[in-house]
Amino acid sequence: MNVDVIVAGAGPTGLMLAGELALAGVRAVVVERLPERGGQSKALGLQPRSAEVLDLRGLLEPLMDRAIQRVPGGHFAGLRLDLDVWDTRHPYMIGIPQTRVEAVLEERLGALGVQVLRGHELTALAQDPGGVTATLRGPAGPVRLRGRYLAGCDGGRSTVRGLLEIDFPGLDGRLSSVVADITLADPDGAVPATWHLPVMTPSKAGRGYLAPIGEGVHRFLFYGPEQQDLPRDTPIGEDEVGRALLNAAGPGVKLTGIRWASRFTDASRQVESYRHGRVLLAGDAAHIHSPMGGQGLNLGLQDAFNLGWKLAAEINGWAPEGLLDTYHAERHPVAARVLANTRAQAVLLVPDEENLALRGIVAELLRLPEGNRHVAGMISGLDIRYDLPGDPHPLLGRRVPDLDLRTTGRPERVGRLLRDGRALLLSAADGTAFAEVARPWSARVGHLVASNTGELGAEAVLVRPDGYVCWAGSAGETASLVTALTRWAGSPPA
Numbered sequence: 250m251n252v253d254v255i256v257a258g259a260g261p262t263g264l265m266l267a268g269e270l271a272l273a274g275v276r277a278v279v280v281e282r283l284p285e286r287g288g289q290s291k292a293l294g295l296q297p298r299s300a301e302v303l304d305l306r307g308l309l310e311p312l313m314d315r316a317i318q319r320v321p322g323g324h325f326a327g328l329r330l331d332l333d334v335w336d337t338r339h340p341y342m343i344g345i346p347q348t349r350v351e352a353v354l355e356e357r358l359g360a361l362g363v364q365v366l367r368g369h370e371l372t373a374l375a376q377d378p379g380g381v382t383a384t385l386r387g388p389a390g391p392v393r394l395r396g397r398y399l400a401g402c403d404g405g406r407s408t409v410r411g412l413l414e415i416d417f418p419g420l421d422g423r424l425s426s427v428v429a430d431i432t433l434a435d436p437d438g439a440v441p442a443t444w445h446l447p448v449m450t451p452s453k454a455g456r457g458y459l460a461p462i463g464e465g466v467h468r469f470l471f472y473g474p475e476q477q478d479l480p481r482d483t484p485i486g487e488d489e490v491g492r493a494l495l496n497a498a499g500p501g502v503k504l505t506g507i508r509w510a511s512r513f514t515d516a517s518r519q520v521e522s523y524r525h526g527r528v529l530l531a532g533d534a535a536h537i538h539s540p541m542g543g544q545g546l547n548l549g550l551q552d553a554f555n556l557g558w559k560l561a562a563e564i565n566g567w568a569p570e571g572l573l574d575t576y577h578a579e580r581h582p583v584a585a586r587v588l589a590n591t592r593a594q595a596v597l598l599v600p601d602e603e604n605l606a607l608r609g610i611v612a613e614l615l616r617l618p619e620g621n622r623h624v625a626g627m628i629s630g631l632d633i634r635y636d637l638p639g640d641p642h643p644l645l646g647r648r649v650p651d652l653d654l655r656t657t658g659r660p661e662r663v664g665r666l667l668r669d670g671r672a673l674l675l676s677a678a679d680g681t682a683f684a685e686v687a688r689p690w691s692a693r694v695g696h697l698v699a700s701n702t703g704e705l706g707a708e709a710v711l712v713r714p715d716g717y718v719c720w721a722g723s724a725g726e727t728a729s730l731v732t733a734l735t736r737w738a739g740s741p742p743a
């Protein structure tokens with residue numbers, strides 16, 4: 250089979266990427282080792298920036314229909330964060346099992362006609378100047394695929410990374426924890442009845458987070474002295490979980506079964522380059538870190554969202570020189586920052602006297618409005634600012650605000666205008682000059698006139714397909730708008 254892009258891995262990153270490629274008319278195929286999606290969910294939370302990104306493509310509504318709950322705020326090492334201080338329509342964590350996020354993303358692939366080859370494990374790959382050849386182990390024997398590019402979205406133990414012998418430098422974990430999905434006898438009263446954030450204080454005896462995740466199942470996440478001494482491959486039995494449950498919830502809560510359990514650590518690693526010729530890495534294949542704060546799936550979704558339109562532009566033949574390399578340049582620092590913040594959170598969770606003293610100070614700082622705003626922006630992904638070239642403007646490189654627009658037609662909001670995956674020029678009502686400048690790019694850049702564009706702090710803004718502002722200016726600055734259009738949308742089609 251010949252395709253444009255082979256996507257290895259049908260986790261959230263691979264599914265999102267394949268959808269973005271297909272939206273831009275690129276032929277992608279997803280190959281997945283597992284014959285069917287497992288019933289277990291590692292992640293349970295979506296951050297505000299991911300909610301915004303999913304909304305940009307109309308995917309938020311179907312996700313919200315399947316969410317357990319949304320909970321205001323966020324947390325840093327179990328310390329509460331207030332997200333209302335950020336200008337977003339989604340100042341909350343969305344509690345939703347990872348499998349349901351994957352199901353929504355896979356339904357989108359079905360609608361876009363993208364094939365997911367389940368039960369096909371990538372076992373070998375070779376790249377040459379024209380493309381990548383992948384060998385898969387399938388149910389009916391080996392399969393060979395040829396693509397112009399391959400995206401390794403195959404998780405923390407990435408086969409793609411291994412086959413290309415790409416280093417994965419970083420730190421080993423110091424804090425071992427267990428995640429278990431469990432059933433309880435008559436849990437009423439003694440355990441929280443609703444999904445909630447793991448706001449907690451570490452203690453020497455250990456800590457546990459217990460919350461219902463639907464269908465009679467509870468998520469139990471715990472760590473204590475016992476877990477630090479056990480090798481990673483030690484089976485997790487009812488004895489160990491029962492002891493931790495007694496410690497976390499008291500004798501009134503009885504374990505009746507374990508649906509799924511796994512050990513994890515706060516190991517943090519990141520590849521040095523997200524691009525290796527015609528192979529790109531995204532999601533956990535490119536970076537791993539502690540799940541504290543609930544950021545991994547969010548990072549992967551947003552890696553894919555950043556990469557999708559750029560790789561599609563390359564394949565569709567209009568990508569300006571260097572566009573694809575901006576994927577690494579923009580996303581590597583974002584994940585590096587998450588690695589740093591999760592390392593910091595891990596320190597604040599270890600119940601040594603020094604760490605608890607440090608935690609006390611951090612808690613005080615987070616109660617200050619600026620401290621809360623800074624860390625809430627970091628954990629939620631709302632503060633991301635890509636280092637983009639151009640005249641300085643407060644919005645340059647930042648997410649476009651989801652403003653309600655006053656137009657001559659029906660009411661609109663910015664967040665609905667990027668659903669076709671094209672870039673967008675928003676300009677004030679008297680912006681005929683903008684219309685003339687943008688016309689040659691109309692196949693790749695939509696244009697909307699709204700009388701209140703000025704509320705964004707500029708007469709006009711150019712927004713990339715991933716919702717980041719790449720130019721902001723006035724009618725007197727159309728020369729720099731042409732530069733920005735050429736930089737992000739290529740030369741105008743002939």
Ligand SMILES: Cc1cc2nc3c(=O)[nH]c(=O)nc-3n(C[C@H](O)[C@H](O)[C@H](O)COP(=O)(O)OP(=O)(O)OC[C@H]3O[C@@H](n4cnc5c(N)ncnc54)[C@H](O)[C@@H]3O)c2cc1C
Nearest residue numbers: 258260261262282292293294371404532533543545546547
């Ligand atoms: C306990 C826990 C809680 C977490 N909670 C959160 C949270 O609340 N919020 C959050 O944002 N993140 C959370 N995370 C992190 C999140 O689960 C991961 O970051 C996310 O799964 C990464 O997605 P991915 O698509 O990059 O990789 P994965 O989800 O690992 O998907 C990779 C896919 O590739 C497939 N694959 C692997 N090798 C091959 C091969 N050779 N050929 C074909 N297919 C292959 C795998 O089967 C898998 O389906 C949590 C993680 C843990 C462990």
